[in-house]
Amino acid sequence: MADKKRIDEPTGTQTVGHEWDGIEELDTPMPRWWLIIFYATVVFAIVYTILYPAWPMIDRATAGVLGWTSHGQLEEQLAEDRAERAPVMAALAVTPVEKLLGKPELLETAIQGGRSAFLVNCVQCHGSGAAGSKGYPNLNDDNWLWGGDIAAIEKTLIDGIRQPGHDETRMSQMPAFGRDGLLSSDEIKDLVSYVRFVSGQEPASESAQRGRPLFENNCAVCHGADAKGDRQFGAPNLTDAIWLYGGDRNTITDTIHNSRYGIMPAWGDRLDPVTIKMLAAYVHSLGGGEASPVPEAETAPAPDESEGNVVAE
Amino acid sequence: MSSPSDLTGEKQQFFEARKKVFPRKVNGTYRRLKWVIMAVTLTIYYVTPWLRWDRGPYAPDQAVLIDLANRRFYMFSIEIWPNEFYYVVGLLVMAAIGLFLVTSAVGRAWCGYACPQTVWTDLFVHVERLVEGDRNAQIRLDKAPWGAKKIGKRGLKYAIWLYIAAATGGAWIWYFADAPTLFMDFIHGTAPFAAYAAVGILTFTTFTLGGFMREQVCIYMCPWPRIQGAMMDEKSLGVTYKYWRGEPRTHGLKRAHAQPLTDLAEGEKVGDCIDCNACVAVCPTGIDIREGPQIGCITCGLCIDACDEIMAKVGREPKLIGYATAADEALIKQGKEPVSAKKRLLRPRTLIYFLLWCGVGLGMLFVLGNRARIGIDVLQTRNPLWVQLADGSIRNTYTLKIRNMEARPRTVEITVDGIDAVLWNDRGSRDDAAQAVRLEVPADKVAKTQLFVAAPGAGPQRTDVVFTVRALDQDGASASDESFFERPEGSR
Numbered sequence: 130m131a132d133k134k135r136i137d138e139p140t141g142t143q144t145v146g147h148e149w150d151g152i153e154e155l156d157t158p159m160p161r162w163w164l165i166i167f168y169a170t171v172v173f174a175i176v177y178t179i180l181y182p183a184w185p186m187i188d189r190a191t192a193g194v195l196g197w198t199s200h201g202q203l204e205e206q207l208a209e210d211r212a213e214r215a216p217v218m219a220a221l222a223v224t225p226v227e228k229l230l231g232k233p234e235l236l237e238t239a240i241q242g243g244r245s246a247f248l249v250n251c252v253q254c255h256g257s258g259a260a261g262s263k264g265y266p267n268l269n270d271d272n273w274l275w276g277g278d279i280a281a282i283e284k285t286l287i288d289g290i291r292q293p294g295h296d297e298t299r300m301s302q303m304p305a306f307g308r309d310g311l312l313s314s315d316e317i318k319d320l321v322s323y324v325r326f327v328s329g330q331e332p333a334s335e336s337a338q339r340g341r342p343l344f345e346n347n348c349a350v351c352h353g354a355d356a357k358g359d360r361q362f363g364a365p366n367l368t369d370a371i372w373l374y375g376g377d378r379n380t381i382t383d384t385i386h387n388s389r390y391g392i393m394p395a396w397g398d399r400l401d402p403v404t405i406k407m408l409a410a411y412v413h414s415l416g417g418g419e420a421s422p423v424p425e426a427e428t429a430p431a432p433d434e435s436e437g438n439v440v441a442e
Numbered sequence: 443m444s445s446p447s448d449l450t451g452e453k454q455q456f457f458e459a460r461k462k463v464f465p466r467k468v469n470g471t472y473r474r475l476k477w478v479i480m481a482v483t484l485t486i487y488y489v490t491p492w493l494r495w496d497r498g499p500y501a502p503d504q505a506v507l508i509d510l511a512n513r514r515f516y517m518f519s520i521e522i523w524p525n526e527f528y529y530v531v532g533l534l535v536m537a538a539i540g541l542f543l544v545t546s547a548v549g550r551a552w553c554g555y556a557c558p559q560t561v562w563t564d565l566f567v568h569v570e571r572l573v574e575g576d577r578n579a580q581i582r583l584d585k586a587p588w589g590a591k592k593i594g595k596r597g598l599k600y601a602i603w604l605y606i607a608a609a610t611g612g613a614w615i616w617y618f619a620d621a622p623t624l625f626m627d628f629i630h631g632t633a634p635f636a637a638y639a640a641v642g643i644l645t646f647t648t649f650t651l652g653g654f655m656r657e658q659v660c661i662y663m664c665p666w667p668r669i670q671g672a673m674m675d676e677k678s679l680g681v682t683y684k685y686w687r688g689e690p691r692t693h694g695l696k697r698a699h700a701q702p703l704t705d706l707a708e709g710e711k712v713g714d715c716i717d718c719n720a721c722v723a724v725c726p727t728g729i730d731i732r733e734g735p736q737i738g739c740i741t742c743g744l745c746i747d748a749c750d751e752i753m754a755k756v757g758r759e760p761k762l763i764g765y766a767t768a769a770d771e772a773l774i775k776q777g778k779e780p781v782s783a784k785k786r787l788l789r790p791r792t793l794i795y796f797l798l799w800c801g802v803g804l805g806m807l808f809v810l811g812n813r814a815r816i817g818i819d820v821l822q823t824r825n826p827l828w829v830q831l832a833d834g835s836i837r838n839t840y841t842l843k844i845r846n847m848e849a850r851p852r853t854v855e856i857t858v859d860g861i862d863a864v865l866w867n868d869r870g871s872r873d874d875a876a877q878a879v880r881l882e883v884p885a886d887k888v889a890k891t892q893l894f895v896a897a898p899g900a901g902p903q904r905t906d907v908v909f910t911v912r913a914l915d916q917d918g919a920s921a922s923d924e925s926f927f928e929r930p931e932g933s934r
Contacts, residue, residue: 161460260825260826270832419871
């Protein structure tokens with residue numbers, strides 16, 4: 130590098146002495162304000178690294194004298210968020226779930242909250258879109274084993290289905306007709322024919338004809354004489370198009386032979402009542418939710434229902 | 443010019459202090475033009491937010507309002523929604539083409555006359571002159587030691603600047619909220635923090651940029667002078683010193699008046715420029731136009747006014763400095779007539795820019811005049827894509843957003859074409875499924891609803907469907923959006 134500083138003739142400015150291929154750099158001074166800003170940023174950077182976590186060390190960054198951390202900030206924001214939601218949560222807590230439907234704004238909040246809770250707790254079995262899969266009910270459709278009005282959904286959520294050791298849980302047990310030797314395999318074959326006939330999947334046949342009395346003797350207790358199911362036992366409607374495990378011959382044979390025993394956890398033991406309420410509202414909103422049965426006389430618990438405690442909607 | 447001896451001895455300054463510019467007062471055509479433009483632009487800026495425009499009970503009555511909270515932009519009878527942001531894009535395109543047009547026709551006119559930096563600097567310069575006197579008095583005051591008089595004058599000047607700066611920042615926030623309400627809130631200290639912050643920041647920037655930075659903004663901060671070089675051609679106007687007429691300069695009035703110039707040798711030419719420095723003294727960016735076109739020149743024309751004054755005094759022809767194009771200069775040098783202004787302005791380049799500009803503008807006006815004030819957006823729920831119902835039919839779910847852009851509530855009807863289906867939304871149930879769903883959409887709002895559409899299970903895997911929303915009142919506007927109806931693979 131050439132180090133010959135000289136005065137550039139046309140501009141009258143000193144050069145810095147660098148030269149490359151005949152191109153030289155002029156030592157043009159900066160405007161004062163520019164330098165002031167530059168120094169101000171340097172000072173800012175120093176002050177910043179003292180006040181805030183900045184320099185990466187081996188396992189963590191320097192602490193900074195203000196004691197600020199992103200975790201602390203997150204905690205603050207979460208607390209703020211919780212405080213902001215508190216009135217709505219309080220309103221949800223005192224509103225019975227079936228009353229939610231009459232309060233559009235509270236319901237909307239509940240559905241949004243329920244969607245989040247669903248994505249954390251329910252998608253493992255029911256899928257992120259609540260469409261279920263084999264053995265896990267699709268919550269979007271209009272078919273409900275134990276009832277599809279919002280209160281029934283809440284009840285299912287709280288107490289679960291066949292949750293071992295839970296007194297309130299919804300219980301029912303289909304016999305394993307084949308495995309336990311209650312029916313012979315020929316009889317099961319005839320039963321399958323009959324079930325596929327009533328669900329419109331197969332035309333009438335002699336086999337189905339033979340299945341009819343077998344159904345009446347063994348199955349009608351729970352599934353009903355018309356095979357339309359009974360929600361008291363969570364017995365599915367066998368005449369509709371929806372099959373929890375599958376409606377083909379092999380699957381139905383398997384079901385009758387070995388029976389089914391689907392379990393849903395009792396979420397009342399794990400989640401708080403407000404979250405469950407929100408989950409019920411969300412599931413109910415998926416398109417298959419049924420209207421609550423009109424109570425014939427709301428005399429028993431109604432009068433002391435403290436409507437006044439509803440803080441906000 | 444520094445001498446080579448600087449190299450050895452003197453230490454070079456680390457920074458370059460701003461060379462203070464003390465522009466002298468000047469009168470003339472371009473000064474008057476600047477006054478008019480300043481008056482018009484500032485009036486528009488300050489008055490606009492206070493204009494009222496009745497839009498009925500559902501919309502604000504401020505004529506020009508950028509309502510960020512509700513995401514609306516109101517401009518007289520035009521109301522723009524976020525989904526109509528392309529109008530803003532159109533305006534930006536028009537602004538860009540307009541800039542090409544103006545630059546190709548009259549050069550850097552924006553810089554010299556309309557740029558906010560120029561307008562407010564000009565205003566500040568006038569305040570300065572009013573308080574401290576003209577150029578010489580200002581220079582004297584600047585050199586004077588600090589004393590009661592200097593402190594008083596400077597204090598008064600800064601106070602007036604600060605007032606103008608604050609008024610500028612204040613005027614800007616009126617565009618973002620109802621001006622009279624915000625004004626009262628602002629005075630009572632109950633306005634949002636953002637309003638005070640905006641006023642504070644804009645006051646500070648106006649005060650520093652207009653009061654102290656001035657030409658430094660144009661030369662160091664503004665990208666425009668650098669971009670503009672690419673837009674100018676030899677037919678663009680610029681402020682030009684006609685050096686072939688001015689040079690060689692004579693020094694002093696007396697000599698200039700000596701006619702004929704007896705003390706000149708035979709054949710020696712003498713120029714019109716008497717080197718009085720008036721053009722330099724009046725320049726707001728402190729340049730010497732006689733050094734040729736340069737980045738610091740904002741083509742405000744004040745040097746033209748100053749020079750014309752002098753030329754009149756010494757009895758020479760005016761416009762020694764004047765607006766001229768490079769092409770004209772070349773013609774005049776050869777003794778030919780310059781191109782007429784009409785011919786210069788109506789050249790293909792300007793005409794094409796003008797037609798493009800008009801085209802975009804007319805296109806926007808046409809679209810604006812014909813746009814629908816009702817809208818529908820359909821988003822198919824894809825998780826799950828379809829749901830099998832107990833009776834064997836297939837249900838699809840859609841999220842609908844119905845925009846009612848009129849300032850009155852409207853009842854609308856939603857229908858689905860392309861498939862034999864029944865529909866209901868989240869306010870109804872399967873029991874009241876029908877061919878159409880009715881919905882009340884509040885004024886000036888977007889209504890969001892889940893729409894459930896059920897169709898027989900047998901059919902193609904994917905069917906094109908069209909959702910139509912129709913207003914049920916007399917005006918009966920409608921809008922449509924396309925989507926699909928999905929069935930399981932291999933359905934009956």
